[in-house]
Amino acid sequence: MVLHEEDSADLRALLKDYNVLEHRQIRLENEEVLVRILLDSEQSEPVLDLLEKRYTGKEGNRVVVVPIEATLPRAPVEPEPESAAPSEKLPPGEEPPKEKTPERIGREELYEDIKSGARLSRVYLAMVALSTVVAAIGLYNNNVTVVIGAMVIAPLLAPNVALSLGITLGDLSLLRQGMLTALAGIAAALVLSVLIGVLLDVDPTLSEMASRTRVGLGDIVLALASGCAGALAFTAGVSATLIGVMVAVALLPPLVTSGLLLGGGHPSLATGAFLLFLVNLICVNLAGMTTFLVQGIKPTNWWEKDRAVKATRISIVLSVVLLAILVGMIVLTRRG
Numbered sequence: 001m002v003l004h005e006e007d008s009a010d011l012r013a014l015l016k017d018y019n020v021l022e023h024r025q026i027r028l029e030n031e032e033v034l035v036r037i038l039l040d041s042e043q044s045e046p047v048l049d050l051l052e053k054r055y056t057g058k059e060g061n062r063v064v065v066v067p068i069e070a071t072l073p074r075a076p077v078e079p080e081p082e083s084a085a086p087s088e089k090l091p092p093g094e095e096p097p098k099e100k101t102p103e104r105i106g107r108e109e110l111y112e113d114i115k116s117g118a119r120l121s122r123v124y125l126a127m128v129a130l131s132t133v134v135a136a137i138g139l140y141n142n143n144v145t146v147v148i149g150a151m152v153i154a155p156l157l158a159p160n161v162a163l164s165l166g167i168t169l170g171d172l173s174l175l176r177q178g179m180l181t182a183l184a185g186i187a188a189a190l191v192l193s194v195l196i197g198v199l200l201d202v203d204p205t206l207s208e209m210a211s212r213t214r215v216g217l218g219d220i221v222l223a224l225a226s227g228c229a230g231a232l233a234f235t236a237g238v239s240a241t242l243i244g245v246m247v248a249v250a251l252l253p254p255l256v257t258s259g260l261l262l263g264g265g266h267p268s269l270a271t272g273a274f275l276l277f278l279v280n281l282i283c284v285n286l287a288g289m290t291t292f293l294v295q296g297i298k299p300t301n302w303w304e305k306d307r308a309v310k311a312t313r314i315s316i317v318l319s320v321v322l323l324a325i326l327v328g329m330i331v332l333t334r335r336g
Contacts (some may be wrong), residue, residue: 002032004061007055011025014050018043021038021040048107065106065109118158128188132150133196139206140202142209151248154251154252156251157243159181159182159185160230161230163175163179164285165297167308167315168289168312170308193259193260194260194263196259197261198263202260208253212254215272222280226246228290230247231292235295254276257270278326289316293312
């Protein structure tokens with residue numbers, strides 16, 4: 001962090017309540033100071049919130065977050081403080097224990113990870129096209145191994161997680177970016193699979209296709225679990241590659257099946273597959289929003305919190321209503 005020299009005087013006192021592993025200040029030119037703070041990733045969010053409120057409003061001050069793989073000597077493991085019971089009275093002068101730090105990376109780091117992965121680019125569209133072609137070949141040949149291979153390269157996780165995080169934070173720019181990227185990928189996969197379906201002799205009785213023309217309870221559970229796992233993978237700061245395969249399993253095969261059947265002249269079956277895709281899409285985003293809420297991810301400022309809470313409530317209610325309508329339509333279609 002770069003600060004003006006007069007702003008750095010009280011920094012050490014501000015950080016006294018946090019487990020700072022290292023704090024150093026180096027004087028620079030132009031009466032500026034380079035401050036280096038080393039702490040656990042779980043503590044980064046409250047410290048960053050404190051620094052943002054106190055320092056970043058002044059021109060020239062900037063905070064840069066740098067991930068650290070390891071440090072020697074190793075940081076000592078501190079025992080968790082025991083929280084006092086609500087009925088217990090603390091001795092005079094003793095402060096109540098601090099709230100437990102959430103076991104996740106900071107909000108800003110999470111935001112940048114998801115934002116960078118949800119960009120609409122030629123590489124993203126190329127990966128969607130390649131995964132669509134591979135999935136179409138696997139479905140056409142009734143080969144589940146090839147279908148799974150297509151899920152490995154399908155880049156569908158980040159845009160959907162960006163939608164969930166954008167709603168949770170009330171961030172319109174991230175929400176627009178995630179929505180645009182997701183819609184572009186969906187449109188590309190659907191159009192390409194329809195073209196492939198026109199060229200090939202599609203057999204709707206194949207098990208890999210037939211199983212994706214109807215919605216079951218297992219499909220809904222799979223999509224909900226995928227959305228939760230995707231959000232948790234990002235908040236934990238771990239690689240989300242394998243989780244992306246799980247999300248792609250819920251989204252890409254029914255979408256490609258719908259396109260193949262539509263191009264092959266089976267519109268009613270194509271509608272069933274597309275309804276399965278919509279149900280899975282809603283479930284993935286609903287689970288992502290819920291997971292971010294449970295993880296305690298929220299904006300910094302109070303006016304942003306109000307907007308985010310309203311947006312999240314409306315989105316969750318709409319998602320549940322749409323999910324109920326789609327499931328109802330599917331049930332009625334089967335009875336008919």
